[in-house]
Amino acid sequence: MHLVEQYALACGVKIDKPEIQESYFPLECDKYITLHASSGMESKNYDFYNDVIELILPYLDLNGIKIIQIGGKEDNQIDNCIHHLGSTTIRQTAYIIKNSLLHFGNDSFSTHMASGYDKKIVSLYSILYKECCGPYWGNKENQTLIESDRGGMKPSFSPKERLKTINLINPEEIACAVLDLLNIDHVVDKVETIHIGAEYHLNGLCVIPDHVMPRNFAPGQPANIWGHEHFDEQNIIHWISTRKCNLFTKNKIDIQKLINYRDNINLINYYVSLDDKPEYIEQLESIGIKVNLLSEEEKISDVRLKFFEWHIKEVKHKAKKDVDNIDLLCDNSFYKCSMKVLSNGKLYNSRAAWKHDRPRNDHRVIDCAEFWQDLNVMNIYNDNSLPINNEQSINSR
Numbered sequence: 001m002h003l004v005e006q007y008a009l010a011c012g013v014k015i016d017k018p019e020i021q022e023s024y025f026p027l028e029c030d031k032y033i034t035l036h037a038s039s040g041m042e043s044k045n046y047d048f049y050n051d052v053i054e055l056i057l058p059y060l061d062l063n064g065i066k067i068i069q070i071g072g073k074e075d076n077q078i079d080n081c082i083h084h085l086g087s088t089t090i091r092q093t094a095y096i097i098k099n100s101l102l103h104f105g106n107d108s109f110s111t112h113m114a115s116g117y118d119k120k121i122v123s124l125y126s127i128l129y130k131e132c133c134g135p136y137w138g139n140k141e142n143q144t145l146i147e148s149d150r151g152g153m154k155p156s157f158s159p160k161e162r163l164k165t166i167n168l169i170n171p172e173e174i175a176c177a178v179l180d181l182l183n184i185d186h187v188v189d190k191v192e193t194i195h196i197g198a199e200y201h202l203n204g205l206c207v208i209p210d211h212v213m214p215r216n217f218a219p220g221q222p223a224n225i226w227g228h229e230h231f232d233e234q235n236i237i238h239w240i241s242t243r244k245c246n247l248f249t250k251n252k253i254d255i256q257k258l259i260n261y262r263d264n265i266n267l268i269n270y271y272v273s274l275d276d277k278p279e280y281i282e283q284l285e286s287i288g289i290k291v292n293l294l295s296e297e298e299k300i301s302d303v304r305l306k307f308f309e310w311h312i313k314e315v316k317h318k319a320k321k322d323v324d325n326i327d328l329l330c331d332n333s334f335y336k337c338s339m340k341v342l343s344n345g346k347l348y349n350s351r352a353a354w355k356h357d358r359p360r361n362d363h364r365v366i367d368c369a370e371f372w373q374d375l376n377v378m379n380i381y382n383d384n385s386l387p388i389n390n391e392q393s394i395n396s397r
Helices: 003-011 049-062 090-098 109-116 171-181 233-240 255-259 278-286 300-306 351-355 369-373
Strands: 032-036 066-071 082-085 102-106 120-125 143-147 191-196 204-207 223-226 245-249 265-271 291-295 312-314 333-337 339-343 346-348 378-383
Touching: 032 049, 032 109, 049 066, 049 171, 066 090, 090 109, 102 109, 102 171, 109 120, 120 171, 143 171, 171 191, 223 233, 223 339, 233 245, 233 255, 255 278, 265 278, 278 291, 291 300, 300 312, 339 351, 346 351, 351 369
Parallel strands: 032 066, 032 102, 066 082, 102 120, 120 143, 204 223, 204 339, 223 245, 245 265, 265 291, 291 312
Antiparallel strands: 191 378, 333 378, 339 346
16 A cells, blocks of 8 residues: 555545645756755665766757756755755745656655656655555656665665665666656666675775875865875875875874874774784874774784784775676676775776776776775676677686
8 A cells, every 4th residue: 555545544535636836946957857866764865876877968968958956955966967955945846846857866755746747757766665655646657666676675664774775776777767768769778787886885085195286186175095005104194284084004104293183184094913012003092093903914813812902803805706796797897986096196997997007088897806806886887888899708817
């Protein structure tokens, strides 16, 4: 039974088509679709809308169609959209939806409002059954309701999930649904997601401290300083003096040099070994710096015994065997990484791209240990619309 029917039964009333009142809102375009990327529950919020937009944007541009993002002022802004977040009333939002070509997004009030206008709808479901809470009004042929398979499990009905099941929906499935309902020819159905890492939605800038940048470089943007990949104390101090950062290091840094900039250090991730002494960790904590101890040691039990007063996280590197759907890897396999690497003033797509000096326009999978190490922040996919360069699969190398 649908929630609307349950409410009607409980209240003893009949269900009728809703009457929606709108208020005019000036818009920058005539042809547009609307996106609502948030909802009242975090577990309903899909994290990969930027990937969806990247797939549909070239087709929308060819047809002169814009994307208007609606929602609250605290919502994350999705790239390549016109943003009206927190700037409209409910009635103005109704006006925007009423005049749109299509509405897509999470299960939220805007989906039900769009169904009251009989708009074309693409809506996502995970923690609830779509049959119970999907759009009640409108032509069902104009509605594509995508429900996560949740790995074969039932919905959690939970406002928070440790691993959000809505993220099991692949971006190309949503993109195809949007373009199909708009009757736009496309080849997005040739894109096939192989693997999306659990931390792919967390964007980050990782700085190799083999250089320094002017203090006005990307002001206000936090950074991860990878001192464990390249250690230069002077450069590290320069970087932490200019912005908030998380510092990774296997080497000690002079405590006196850290004191002046401790407010900029969110966390020091220190790779501890049997050669280290607890006194240094105590000194860092004594000046108010939060420390996270990591270890790559084979005899980690000995390290933990030596540093028994602290929790030590074992660093286990991912490998190629950990790829989801590994049998699908081929020479048309590409990747996107949410972790960009800055080295010597040059930006790289990933750690592996930096190690092998790959240009920014090269998104093909790099079959090396450094690449597979970062699977948690990777989106790996096949683009079967492109010609295959040769018949040799990545798996056969």
